[in-house]
Amino acid sequence: MLTARMKPAATPVPAGRTPDSLRLIIAGAAVLLIVLVLDLAPCVALTGYFGLGPLILAAACPPLTTATIGAVTVVVAVVSGFWDHRFGEASHVAAIVLVLIQSAIAVYICVYRERQRSKLHRVQAVAEVAQRALLPDVPSRLDGAGFAARYLSAAQEASVGGDLYEVVCTAQSIRVIIGDVRGKGLPAVRLASVVLGAFREAAVTWLDPEQVAAACARAVGREAGPEDFVTALVMDIHPDGRLGMCSAGHHPPRLVSPEGARTLELLSPSPPFGLAERFTTTTDRWDIGDRLLLFTDGLIEARDQHGAFFALDDRLDLLRGGGQEEALERLTAALSAHAGGELHDDLAVLLAERLPVAVPPDTAPAARVALG
Template sequence: MTAAGRFRHLSRWGRWVLLLPFLGVVVVFILDRTSNNPNVTFEPALTAGPALAAVVSNSLWFPLLVGGVTIGEAFGIAAEDRTMSASVHTASVLAIVLISAIGAASVMLRNRQERALADARLVSEVAQRILLRSIPERIGPVRAAVHYAAAAAHARIGGDLYEVVQTRYGVRAVIGDVRGKGLAAVETAAAILGAFREAAHQEPALDKVAAWLADSLGRALHENGGEHEGSDEEFVTLVLVGVRPDAVVEIVNCGHPAPLLLRRGTPVRFLDPPANVPPLGVLEPEDVVAPILRLPLQEEDRLLLYTDGVIEARNSWGVFYPLAERVPDCASADAPAVVLDRLHEDVRRHVGHQLGDDAAMLLLQYAPVPTPGTALAVRSVVHPRAVHDRSTPQGRTD
């Protein structure tokens, strides 16, 4: 966008801010004219004008414009003040010229950095769309929503991962947390997600999916002769969830915080695993044997999956966010996406600032849609005589 275009897009408040350098020049002029001491001059203070112009505007020409106005004002002050030495006037003018040039250069560098940041954000957004794909509002019998916030400044992806897919074995989901941050964590998350998207469709048993992910993670951490930085200490905590067609949920937990079951009319319940299993990457892939927790689902049951960035968020007193206590108030909304938005805002209020760790939340709500066959069976039970009458030829009696 050109400088004129930026100026047109400034808000009303932004346009008033542009008047500050000119206001500063006027103030210096008034102070100099009202000064009763003939040996004191305020001309050197005019250098604040172009310096302030470089701060309040992203236009390259603005510090130069303010510098030109300021130089004219400096000559006006010198013409009025006959007692000011030529050396002071010359030094003031040279300082104004130098600061105007530095201000223009700083604006140019700042604009270049902002463009680079915008490009990085665009790449991050594209990477997120590929790595962390958007979750549909409904996947089979499940309504789903996800909320993800990366800890890295200006980043959209980090070490947390999630995915929900529809398979022949039902709806399957994963949420996980890669140890560490940065590019290495993103690479590991990509390896886990790629393996899950394949294994979820191939393996009928959910524990076998976990073993598949452990094997893929081992290869990803030690590929290329072990050049992956920190591969000896890297691991992944995750939870696998499978909603079977017979309304039974299966959960496999590998060192991750236990999901929460939100069932209407009952207290919030942690779905702890039958046995503790370490995160993936701690054991050899062939030693990963994760038990499966099975639970019958009722309609409108909700499963809240989350990463430790949520429950380890602390306020200024060092108190962790009490998720189990606060989630009932946030879960009063009908839409899963609204529930997660409320939870995220509640966590931010608890912390008082941006979260210091990646935080992901995935909400799955069991809400099966009646199939046409089921609806026909219901109508047949309610109106059996009507069905019999339609099958009997008109005018015939038995």
């Protein structure tokens, strides 16, 4: 059974008033009130300034509300001629025309803003579909391992970028890739799709992880520009606990066990895809209950307000206990708190946990005899 494995950072603008909208509404109402009070004073004529209120409110209110406020403002501007004794004079008529123009401009601003918001919502919907196509949900459990993933975009107006991950089950092992495309925007998305397409095909074609990595590198070489490259980590997870890793300029994973946490050192890391096509496999092991964290730059390069990086190795305890989804929630919450809720780089994280290998019922007696 597949379950949701990623939570995009960008979501459609929620209904209701945001704090910024409320502040604009309060400011617009305050301007209207202040101008009206000043205009009531003797020898003061501020009728032409009444239109400032609708102009400010146009940034927060819907068109119909702004039009209603603008109409009321025009009526007040007309009536103001009685208490400042200028009704019908040229200056009073000119002030009324000015308020009418300001109110009309405010309504136009509202309509334009709503159209842009609607367009943004459509773009966000398309980006959401693109994200699901590029990074489908990873399997929550395969034979011998469980997985959970998160993707967080640094851009609030987009939910997809150049970071990538994938999990493919083969006859010999579970194959995993995580990577980070240099650059941002649509070119990075396109190159990420090239890597994922090559990985999905090579993962079920080649026996060794270095061959899979080489196939991905060749695909990047065919499609990338002269300054483009992709850092990536290709990993084989075997049922008996063996791990095979090929690094293409990527960060080594972290292993969290009941006894502690450590970095899985990569003995012969190679340059990124697009700069190299030959790779070496580093082997290691993990035990049942251990967890592996694979991640991209956005995790360890997130800075706080003082410029300090997120200390991942000091936060690995957050990955212990509870389910994998809960563990990732704790980690991403700590990251968000460190960065003040604003990421400056896309982030992909993949958390794997070694599980007991299921023994088919018809082979269980034979297995017990062999063990006995």
